[in-house]
Amino acid sequence: MDRLLPEWHFREVHRLSVPADQEAVMSAVYGALWSEAPLARALMALTGADVSAGRRIVTDSLSAMGDVIPSDGDEFLFAGIQALDDIPRPEGTTAELVAGCTDPGIVKVGMNLRYADGVLSTETRVLATDEGTRRRFRPYWLFIRFGSGLTRMSMLRAIRARALRQAAGA
Template structure:
């Protein structure tokens, strides 16, 4: 981020092989925007909902996008008032899951065959953003993951942009009412 301050994402996954960032200006205060982050539902993001439905994800109309959907895929990590942080891991080989919480594994696991994922939704300086970082624990896993990343990146970007627009719209509605 342009402020130079360390985010929860910087602490969770300071290095990465793959990264995607999307931003959107939101003329509202932090409390309103972060409330919208936690409350936005799939019916408010029809493009994201349609794209995620293809993956088999539960995108029921009133299911919350960020808090319900992401927590079902990994671990939500408390990170402060301006950031929602999520950690996930995936083994590309048929290896047993290493011991530890998902956040611990993202921070410390070095066993081959693991892909570590960090994602945030953050509001700072009037900008709502989402960042995804992916780190493979070894070169073979990185090479194997790259085609998947290239395949999903466009759809993932559309999903994130749709999600940010839904959050902004909710925050602006809350600002207009308040």
Template sequence: MSGEGEPELERLLPEWHFREIHRVPVPGAAAEVMEAAHATTWSEAPTARTLVAITGADVSGRGLIVSGFLSGMGEVLPTGDEEFLLAAVQGNGRHPRPDGSVVDIVTGCDQPGILKVGMNVRHTAGVLTTETRILVTDERTRRRFLPYWLLIRFGSRLTRTSMLRAIRARVLREAASA
């Protein structure tokens, strides 16, 4: 569990080539906010839903953002009450080590052509944050990935802020009805 200290993402990918962070203030206990994060649906985040639908992902209105879309991107790892962590590996249509877990590959594989992805959603000190880090295993892959990263950053920012705002709205609704 990460506690008030270092996020688990820091342990998974302490170094990165590409990084994106978004934050919104959200009052409440971390466990309640993270429970709301896991319960937030695509219908609550219309901007995110529209942008992700472009990729062909299933974003039906009642679908859960975290357990649906995010877990479809990689492995969602339990980290405690205040954070969840997603780990993913992509590269050249091949799996770097078929016998390894995603975490083992992210932390141990240095095979060329691999993108190591870590993303978290974390609530500490009244702030809900999502951070994405991407580490590539060689310079050629970094150069090839850069144009894609530059292209998707704006849409990714809109998607993430829409998701965070939807979680905040859910937390505030639940607090008002309590």
């Protein structure tokens, strides 16, 4: 995450202990279904996202919103951009734009799911490319932050449950 967005204006972190090995946890990260996270599914449905029961949370849904960044085996990293105004999208991949775009009116987003030292975490970082965009984004961030936190914790719980089932051989 530090490589993607070392600086940010807005940040949210959630953690959950998972007593399982890295292989089981990361397999669960990639395999967890929306049907396993009912609260997250309900909240994301309000946004119009396709959260059909059989869709995988990470690989089918989140990766459809931006670029998946290759990382070490303990992390899934996602990059996204959004223009607050009706401006043309700058040239480049989403990951390139998150790393280097300075065009005004753009909000850069980095999100991860990481498993290290028995803790599964998700972190979101948001960086606006200019002060006006940051000021305009702040009310939105304050509005969505509670629901976003509930969504993230529901996702983490679903991943933990799946990882524990896999570790137990169920």
